[in-house]
Amino acid sequence: MTxxxxxxxxxxxxxxxxSAAFYRDVLGWRQVLPxxxxxxxxxxxxxxxxxxxxxxxxEVGADATPIPPGxxxxxxxxxxxxxxxxxxxxxxLKSVQDAGATVVGTSDHTVTxxxxxxxxxxxxxxxxxxxxxxxxxxxxxxxxxxxxPLKL
Numbered sequence: 001m002t003x004x005x006x007x008x009x010x011x012x013x014x015x016x017x018x019s020a021a022f023y024r025d026v027l028g029w030r031q032v033l034p035x036x037x038x039x040x041x042x043x044x045x046x047x048x049x050x051x052x053x054x055x056x057x058x059e060v061g062a063d064a065t066p067i068p069p070g071x072x073x074x075x076x077x078x079x080x081x082x083x084x085x086x087x088x089x090x091x092x093l094k095s096v097q098d099a100g101a102t103v104v105g106t107s108d109h110t111v112t113x114x115x116x117x118x119x120x121x122x123x124x125x126x127x128x129x130x131x132x133x134x135x136x137x138x139x140x141x142x143x144x145x146x147x148x149p150l151k152l
Contacts, residue, residue, distance in 0.1 A: 016059035020044040077124035110145035
């Protein structure tokens with residue numbers, strides 16, 4: 001077997017309407033389920049157009065156990081490419097700040113410049129741009145380069 005690509009993520013959320021609004025209206029992801037304009041009940045799916053859906057949200061209710069803080073087993077974050085340049089990343093930063101989203105940091109990973117935010121349920125999301133001119137395919141060791149501060 002060979003993994004060809006990461007197909008999609010599924011997140012449990014407390015309130016699918018609130019989370020769908022975040023992923024659709026703040027991050028600009030196209031909602032494909034339910035159809036645009038329909039009220040999400042129980043679930044919502046999003047696609048960038050690469051495949052049928054890349055994110056599925058499933059509502060589990062307000063009393064669901066929150067994500068525990070600190071070191072734990074499980075997902076740390078997932079990354080979303082938001083453009084080609086640092087100007088695109090700065091625009092993303094302004095957009096999430098204007099929407100009141102929680103920004104938890106920025107990093108220069110040599111191969112990417114990244115902005116880290118939290119969704120309404122505390123799931124961490126990396127918004128990133130690939131750094132132009134970095135040839136990580138010829139130099140895969142760059143993927144593990146030391147993380148440096150990034151000022152946007």
